[in-house]
Amino acid sequence: MSRHAPGHDDGPHTSGGPPPGGRYDALVIGGGIIGLVTAWRAAQRGLRTALVDPAPGGGAAWVAAGMLAAVTELHYGEQTLLGLNMASARRYPDFVAELEEASGQDVGHRACGTLAVAFDADDRAHLRELHTFQQGLGLESEWMTGRECRRLEPMLSPGVHGGLRVAGDHQVDPRRLTAALLTACERAGVAFHRDRAERLLLDGDRATGVELSGGTRLAAERTVLAAGSLSGRLAGVPEDVLPPVRPVKGQVVRLSVPERYAPFLSRTVRAVVRGGPVYLVPRENGELVIGATSEELGWDTTVTAGGVYELLRDAHEVVPGITELPLVETCAGLRPGSPDNAPLLGPTALPGLLLATGHFRNGVLLTPITGDVMAEALISGELPPEAQPFTPQRFMAPPNTGPAPAATPSPGSAAPSPGAPGAAHSPAQEQHT
Structure with missing residues (x-):
């Protein structure tokens, strides 16, 4: 059988009740490394924040090697992405120090x-x-x-x-980094809903939250779709803002x-x-x-x-x-790969919906700057200058206000709902190491 990364999926579970009035300031869909850093930074900025994932702490980062290789992994034609990568690499020492203090855990930098x-x-x-x-x-x-x-x-x-x-x-241990972010989120007051996100909720032309697999509805001023390679599969997202992530x-x-x-x-x-x-x-x-x-x-x-x-x-x-x-x-x-292999960060054309996905091979490297960028976007509604080339609207399709049809998995493969862990381990493995 296959084994998944930590954040054991044992059915719907919630830690932290709803805020007064029943509406969160920020609701993050996806508990991988990008979703966790987004939720942590949002909570640090004073936003009432929740995160939806059946098994937070898993995803691609559980498998990744954790190379912080902005220079070594430079590809021709990626000079714009290089700027974002270098900016994030420069933030890593301070980011690590802050996270280790907040979590009490070493991240293996x-x-x-x-x-x-x-x-x-x-x-x-x-x-x-x-x-x-x-x-x-x-x-x-x-x-x-x-x-x-x-x-x-x-x-x-x-x-x-x-x-x-x-x-x-340099390098960091993504498994330790993810565990530290999970702890930091808990200590910062992020509410965890350990369930699957099934459908984006809309009120007219605005995103207003998400419906979970168990039928619970969570309301939020702003919803962040940070579900890695599954970000394009959330039901209810209008087709013209559906992230083109593979x-x-x-x-x-x-x-x-x-x-x-x-x-x-x-x-x-x-x-x-x-x-x-x-x-x-x-x-x-x-x-x-x-x-x-x-x-x-x-x-x-x-x-x-x-x-x-x-x-x-x-x-x-x-x-x-x-x-x-x-x-x-x-x-x-x-x-999670995008058409240009660069991330999709910030507000979409649908009010109330933001993206933090498509990081491809740079998710661990871009963790510090993604958290900062998304917190700023959640507070101000705008992207900082260094992230503006990575707006999701660079891939904007012709306007279409109808919801996207249910996607069909490619032959021979099945896609779980957003928030499901994105890692599998060898059948011989008895414990994670």
């Missing part, structure tokens, strides 16, 4: 840097071009020879012929580094092997995260033998010593 390596002439040429591109944008990265790379990381394959060292691309499956493998092999890697290592990217992220607790596949297969979260094989094969090309390490977990999650 490591300022360790990243090393991207090349194996052949084509890879080396590509990295050289990327280095030039990064320098042209004023980003800090350092070219290194293969020997210099192996001096930094002795476990690297002798086949490494060069690499880029990015000292400012699920992109990612499989990940977790190994354990015994003390006798430590330190195995001192920083995140990335490479392109057989045309596909692979990364190895070492944790302070001895965990080594290897990822990730990128598969457009609907809402399928099956962990496959082929996916695991490819990850281990490619990681072995980079660091041959991984074959000696115990395999402790395999899992799969769904990244």
